[in-house]
Amino acid sequence: xxxxxxxxxxxxxxxxxxxxxxxxxxxxxxxxxxxxxxxxxxxxxxxxxxxxxxxxxxxxxxxxxxxxxxxxxxxxxxxxxxxxxxxxxxxxxxxxxxxxxxxxxxxxxxxxxxxxxxxxxxxxxxxxxxxxxxxxxxxxxxxxxxxxxxxxxxxxxxxxxxxxxxxxxxxxxxxxxxxxxxxxxxxxxxxxxxxxxxxxxxxxxxxxxxxxxxxxxxxxxxxx
Numbered sequence: 001x002x003x004x005x006x007x008x009x010x011x012x013x014x015x016x017x018x019x020x021x022x023x024x025x026x027x028x029x030x031x032x033x034x035x036x037x038x039x040x041x042x043x044x045x046x047x048x049x050x051x052x053x054x055x056x057x058x059x060x061x062x063x064x065x066x067x068x069x070x071x072x073x074x075x076x077x078x079x080x081x082x083x084x085x086x087x088x089x090x091x092x093x094x095x096x097x098x099x100x101x102x103x104x105x106x107x108x109x110x111x112x113x114x115x116x117x118x119x120x121x122x123x124x125x126x127x128x129x130x131x132x133x134x135x136x137x138x139x140x141x142x143x144x145x146x147x148x149x150x151x152x153x154x155x156x157x158x159x160x161x162x163x164x165x166x167x168x169x170x171x172x173x174x175x176x177x178x179x180x181x182x183x184x185x186x187x188x189x190x191x192x193x194x195x196x197x198x199x200x201x202x203x204x205x206x207x208x209x210x211x212x213x214x215x216x217x218x219x220x221x222x223x224x
Contacts (some may be wrong), residue, residue, distance in 0.1 A: 001218035004029070004039045008047070009207035015050035016214040023050040026065035040073035044090045045097035046211055052101060052140055053218060067105035070098045074110050085119055086134045089147065091137040100142060120150040128154060129161025133176030136212050139183045141219050148183065156185035166196060171204035175212035182216035194221070 011028040015021035021027070025047050029036040040047050047070070050056055074095060079088040092112045099109065123131065132151060151158065153182040158177055165173040178197045181187040201213040 001035055001038060001043075003016040004033075004035045005042050006207045008039055008043060009211050012043070012046055012049060013207060013210040013214050014163055016053060016211070017217050020056060020192060023056075029069065035060065036069060037073040037076045040069055041077040041094070043208075045093040045140055046137040047094075047138075048097045048101045049140055049211075049215060055198070057152075063102055067098060067102045067107060070094060070102070071107070071109060073076075074098075078110065079080075083224070085117060086131055089135050089138060089144070093135070093144055096143055097140065110216075119149065125157035125160055126164075127156075128157055129165065129177055130156060130173065132161075132180055133165070133173040136176035136179045136215075139179045143176060151180065152184050152186050155181065155184045156188060158184070159188050159191045162191065162196065166200065169203070169204060171209050173198050174200045175204070175206075175209040179212040179216040179220075182220035 008028050008152055011020060011023070015023035026039070029039055029047075048066070074091065077091075079091050095109055095112050119131065120128070135144075135147070138147060158181055162174060162177040162181060165171075165177060175197070178193060178200060181191070181193055182197070187193060197213050201210065204210075
C-alpha cells in the first residue's frame with residue numbers, strides 16, 4: 001500500500017510541476033487494482049490537484065474513469081460514527097474536489113458528513129499543527145473555504161508549529177503546515193516560508209512531501 005501511494009504521489013508532484021506524461025488519475029492508479037480505492041482515500045483531494053493548475057487541459061476522456069475511482073473511494077471508506085475530525089475533513093475535501101474539478105463527470109456522489117467542531121479555535125498549537133498538517137490536501141484553491149477562514153485566525157500558531165517541525169526534522173508535518181501557511185494571507189512574513197519549504201523539499205525524499213511543497217509553490221507561491 002505504501003508503495004502504491006508513493007508512486008501515485010510522485011506522479012502528482014510531476015504533474016503539478018508541468019512535467020511527465022499527461023496526468024489522469026485513472027492512468028496512475030488502475031481502476032481494477034485492489035488497492036486503488038484505498039490509495040485515493042489516503043491521498044485525498046490531491047489525486048485531482050493537477051486539474052486545478054491554470055492552463056491544465058483537464059481530464060478529457062479520462063474524466064469519467066477518474067470520477068468512478070473517486071466515487072468508489074468515497075463509498076468504500078466513509079468516515080464512520082466517531083471518526084476523527086481529520087478523517088471527516090479529508091473525506092469531504094475529496095468530495096468537494098470531485099465536484100469542483102470533475103463537474104461534468106462527478107454524477108451522484110455520497111452526502112458529505114458535517115465535520116464542524118471547535119478544534120480549529122480551541123486546540124493548543126502543537127495539536128492544531130499536527131491536525132492541520134494531516135489536512136494538507138485541502139489546501140487547494142477554492143477548497144474548504146470554511147476551514148481556511150477558521151485557520152486564518154491561528155496563522156501565528158501554525159507558523160510556530162512549522163518552525164518546530166523543521167527543527168525536529170519532521171518533514172511531512174513541515175510540508176503540510178507550510179502548504180497551509182502558503183495559502184493563508186495572515187502568515188507572518190518574517191517566517192521565511194518560501195526558503196523554509198525549499199529546505200524541507202531538499203531534505204526529504206518522501207513523494208508526499210514533494211506534493212505538498214510543489215502545491216504550495218504552484219498555487220500560492222510568489223506572484224499568485
